[in-house]
Amino acid sequence: MTTLWERSRQVAVQAILDTAVRLFAEQGYEQTTIAQIAREAGISQRSLFRYFGTKEDLVCGDQEALGELLKRTVEQQPAEMSAWDALRAGFEVILTANHPRERALELSRLIFDTPSLHARYIEKRLRWQAELVPVIRARLGNGPGRPAPDTQAKAIVATVFACIDTATELWAGHDGRIDLADLYDQCLAAVRDHG
Amino acid sequence: MTTLWERSRQVAVQAILDTAVRLFAEQGYEQTTIAQIAREAGISQRSLFRYFGTKEDLVCGDQEALGELLKRTVEQQPAEMSAWDALRAGFEVILTANHPRERALELSRLIFDTPSLHARYIEKRLRWQAELVPVIRARLGNGPGRPAPDTQAKAIVATVFACIDTATELWAGHDGRIDLADLYDQCLAAVRDHG
DNA sequence: CGCCTACTTGGCATTAACTGCCAGCAAGAC
DNA sequence: GTCTTGCTGGCAGTTAATGCCAAGTAGGCG
Numbered sequence: 001m002t003t004l005w006e007r008s009r010q011v012a013v014q015a016i017l018d019t020a021v022r023l024f025a026e027q028g029y030e031q032t033t034i035a036q037i038a039r040e041a042g043i044s045q046r047s048l049f050r051y052f053g054t055k056e057d058l059v060c061g062d063q064e065a066l067g068e069l070l071k072r073t074v075e076q077q078p079a080e081m082s083a084w085d086a087l088r089a090g091f092e093v094i095l096t097a098n099h100p101r102e103r104a105l106e107l108s109r110l111i112f113d114t115p116s117l118h119a120r121y122i123e124k125r126l127r128w129q130a131e132l133v134p135v136i137r138a139r140l141g142n143g144p145g146r147p148a149p150d151t152q153a154k155a156i157v158a159t160v161f162a163c164i165d166t167a168t169e170l171w172a173g174h175d176g177r178i179d180l181a182d183l184y185d186q187c188l189a190a191v192r193d194h195g
Numbered sequence: 196m197t198t199l200w201e202r203s204r205q206v207a208v209q210a211i212l213d214t215a216v217r218l219f220a221e222q223g224y225e226q227t228t229i230a231q232i233a234r235e236a237g238i239s240q241r242s243l244f245r246y247f248g249t250k251e252d253l254v255c256g257d258q259e260a261l262g263e264l265l266k267r268t269v270e271q272q273p274a275e276m277s278a279w280d281a282l283r284a285g286f287e288v289i290l291t292a293n294h295p296r297e298r299a300l301e302l303s304r305l306i307f308d309t310p311s312l313h314a315r316y317i318e319k320r321l322r323w324q325a326e327l328v329p330v331i332r333a334r335l336g337n338g339p340g341r342p343a344p345d346t347q348a349k350a351i352v353a354t355v356f357a358c359i360d361t362a363t364e365l366w367a368g369h370d371g372r373i374d375l376a377d378l379y380d381q382c383l384a385a386v387r388d389h390g
Numbered sequence: 391c392g393c394c395t396a397c398t399t400g401g402c403a404t405t406a407a408c409t410g411c412c413a414g415c416a417a418g419a420c
Numbered sequence: 421g422t423c424t425t426g427c428t429g430g431c432a433g434t435t436a437a438t439g440c441c442a443a444g445t446a447g448g449c450g
Contacts (some may be wrong), residue, residue, distance in 0.1 A: 016444065044430075115322075116314075120314050159357050166349045
């Protein structure tokens, strides 16, 4: 019900985010200090840390929301669909729900060009990656002579994310000129198609 | 001329490492300060930072050497061996070159339980990955109708590391009672074996 | 042995990311 | 209008990390 508070919060968040991403793109992530971002966004350092717990959250803060969306989407796929196809469908949905192309490109470049950011990004993802495992396990035919379903599910989820990551890196490297979903399919094909 | 300087350096490194790992295990990584480690190891803070550039290096500092070893091992596999088998052979070598079981378990648990450490560990691993890509690309038959070799190589390397990571996490979760190489094979089978 | 050079070590100051605390102010409930 | 609630900003403090400089020590050389 609190209207003005929430609305001005949204505005502030967006303003800080825009300032931060602009500065990161201009001078690099490491070279940009929290003090500078706060100054240019017209907010105190203390408040900035209340909006974004860490400097890294300025870049990969909305990961959590995307993770939630991905999980729900995968769950809702028809039961007879394979784990791989369900995850692929989830990935497709995330693509459309993400930032506009230009912004996504900028963020991806930033993440893949900054080792510490890249690592943080993956680490954050690993957290909600774990929540996807039970969803995938439920979709596996537990035939005999196969690895434990948990091992199987974890490996599949980890591989899918590895391919998403690789595809995104290539996509950013090509300035978005190649379709991201196509790249993902190529990555998965390189892994799953034998011969 | 390896002299007293180098020898006492080795001794100091080992002493610091032992102190650090012990303290980390006793009170947790975040709760242990550099000042405390330096004090208990009988060295100045300044010198500690000369031996280990960062606090994280106290735990995953020898990753660099392992990465180098991995790359060399993969390169030296017979040319007709597939990319997958060559990487698997490299993984096998690393297993034997790593710390003794107990120490490796302790370190793995520490890394997987500490987000900032985990991130740093991933960062170091990403560097190995990048260096392995050209080695793997050279091993790919570039038949027609396949994804670009670079895409293929990146995807394969990323997947192998995803499986190594998954296997290691499972291994640490089972207190090392299940063979790590077996877990890795199970992960890869879950990904590559269809049906 | 005595000296000189090369290299290491430790202390001091500084920066940057955070965190806790407290006072002030503005929004919303009554 | 007042009163409660919760946001905001400043200030001090902690921790990791880096640069600088003075002091010490190993090792080669006359």
